[in-house]
Amino acid sequence: MSYRTQIRRKVKGVKVYSITQAILKSTKLWLPPDDEQTTIANFLDKKTAQIDQAIAIKQKQIELLKERKQIIIQKAVTQGLDPDVPLRDSGVDWIGEIPEHWEIRRSKFLFTQRKERAWKDDVQLSATQAYGVIPQDEYEEKVGRKVVKIQFHLDKRKHVELNDFVISMRSFQGGLERAWARGCIRSSYIILRSLEDIDTNFYSYLLKLPSYIKALQKTASFIRDGQDLNFENFSKVDLFIPPLKEQNEIAMFIVQQTSLTDIATELYQQQIKNLKEYKTTLINSAVTGKIKVPELV
Template sequence: MSHYKPYPEYKESGIKWIESVPKHWDIIPIKRFTKLSTARTSDIGENITYIGLEDVESGSGKYSPTEGNSRQTDTSTVGAFSEGQILYGKLRPYLRKAIIAGFDGICSTEFLVLQPEKVLPELLQSWLLTSDVTQQIESTCEGAKMPRADWQGIGNIPMPLPPLEEQIAIRKSIQAEIARIDTLITKKTRFIDLLKEKRQALITHAVTKGLNPQVKMKDSGVEWIGEVPEHWEVISGNRLFSESKQLAFEDDQHLSATQKYGVIPLEEFQELEGRRVTQAVKNLEKRKHARINDFVISMRSFQGGIERVKANGCVRSSYVVLKPTPASHVGYFTYLFKSITYIQGLQATSMFIRDGQDLSYNNFRQVKVPCPSVSEQAQIADFLDKAIKSIDMLVTKTQKSIDLLKERRSAFITAAVTGQIDLRGE
C-alpha cells in the first residue's frame, strides 16, 4: 500500500484504539446512524431464503450457503431481514461473521439485524469486521456458556465517519481491491485443489499399478482396485495385519486418532489445533495399547481411511488396532489405507451408518488389497515420499501466498475505513 498517500491533515480521535483520523471526519457511536431491526416471522416457506451462521464466511462477510440450506426448526420463529441490512453474528465465536443482505429473507436469531442510516452498508460492514472492533465487541459479550454481543455494546462502539461523497469513493476503492485480491485467491485456491487431485491420483496409481508402466497387467477381480501388475497378489487384509486386543498399560499416554495427523498424543493434537479436547473418563481400563507403526480403525475411518500410529500409547476401546506382519511395508500401506479407492472398498463392507455400528476387524478383513513383494512395496513408498513431499511443499507455499493476500485485503480495508490512506482521488 506504499503508493497510497495519507490525508493532508489528521486530528486525535481521543480514543486510544482508534488513534488519529482525517481532520474533517466525525467519530460517532454506531447507534447514532444505525438502527436495530427486531422483526420476527414464523413464515419459513420453501420459497423464502434462510441464512444461518454456517452460511456466512468468517472475516470476509461473503454469503456461502451450505448444502441443504439448514434451518433452526420447521416451527421456530426466526429473524426477518431486508435487502441492504447487515446480519451480524452475535455469538462470540462468530463475531467475524457480518454479511450485507442481497435480498429479503429470514435468518437465525443468533444474528443481530442492523439497518444502516447515514452510512453505506459496505463501510459499516468493513468497520465491524476489523480486528480492533471485534476485540472491542468481544469485551462486551456476556453469558457463561456461550457469551453473546448485544445491541447496547455494539451500538456504543464509535466509528470514524467521512462525508457521504467520500464514503462512496472509499467503497469504490475497497470493492475494486477486494475483487482484484479475491480473483488471485480464487486462482491460487483452484491451483491447490488441482495439486491435491494430482496427489491423490499419484498415490492411487502407484499403490494399485506400481511404478513400471511396461509391466504386464491382470484383472484383480476387485472393483475398487481394477487391474494390477501380473506378478502381484490380491489378498485379504487379515493376511497382512492382525488385530491386537492388548489392553493399555498403566502409564500409557492417551492417543488421538485423527484424519489430519494420524494417531498422535492427545496433548500434541491439542497443541496443533490450538484447542482443548474432552477426554474420556469412562472405561479407561478397556482402552487398547497401540505402538508406533500400528494402524488404527477409528470412528472416522469410514470417511477418511485408516490412520497410522506415530507414538506409543493407548486408544479408545471401540477402535481396532492393526499389527503389521513381516509381509507388509508400513510406508506402502500408509498410502494405500488413505487412498480414495481403498476408502470406497472399506465403505462397501459396512452398513454401520444405518445400524449405528463402528467399523470392525471383520470389515477390514473383507477388503482385498493389492500386495506386491515387500521390496516393491518399499520402492513404491520411497517414490511416493519424494513425490508427495514436492507436491505438499508447493501446496504449503501457495497457501502461504493466499494467507498473505487475505492479510493484505484485511489491512487495506482497515486502512480505508480508518482514514490511514486517502482514496478520494482513486
C-alpha cells in the same frame, strides 16, 4: 478504539457473550461524509475482489497439485514402478489389474486385531485424518486448540503400537490411519497390527486410496445406520501384496515424486494466508481512515 474492541470490553459472559441494547447504544461509531463513504466502499469493492480472485487462483492450483499427487500415488501403489511388467486381472472389483506376480489375500490374513488394554505409561492419542494417529499434545500444537482429554478409566482404552493402523469413526470417509506413536486410544476404535513384515509407508498409501475407501463403504450400511466400521467390514475387502522389496521401492518413489508437490502446496497455502491477512488489514485501515483512499476512475 475499534468498534469490536468496544463491544468486547463491555460484554459479560464466559463462553456465550450477552450483547444488550444498552451496550450497543454506548459504543461510538465514526461517520465519514457520504461522498467519502462511497469512495471507501468503491475502493474496497475493487481491491477485495482482486484479492479474492488471487486467492481463488491459488486455491485452484492447490487442487490441481492434490490431483497430481493422487494420480502418482494411485498408479504407483496399484501397478508398481515397472511400466513393462505383465498385468493380470486381480478378480477383485476395487483392485482391477495388478502385476501378475503380486498376491491377493484376505485382509484378515495380513492384519489382525490388537486387543490389549492401555498400558500404565501410555500417552493419549488422537486419530486424525490429516495427521494420522498422534499424541494429543502434538495434535493440539498442530491445530492450535485444546482437545478433551479423558481423566478416568484410562485402563479401558486400547493400546496402540508404533506403525499399527487404526479404524476410527471417520475411516469410512478417509481410510485407515497410521499410528506414528505408541500410546492408547478410545476403546471403540479397531487397532490393526500386521501378521508379517510389511512396508508401513506403502500400506499407509494403500489404505487411504479413494478406490479402497469406496470398497470399504460398500461392506455395510454403517453410514446410514450411524455405526462405526469394524473388523468384519475391514476383513471383507481383499488386499494385494507386492514383494516386500517392491513395497519399499514404491513407498520411496512416492515420497520422492510428491515432495516437490507438497512444498508447492505449502507455498500456495502460505500465500493464501498472507492475502487473507492483507485483506483484513486493508479493510480495517480504509474504514478507520488510517490510509488515504484514492478516487477510482
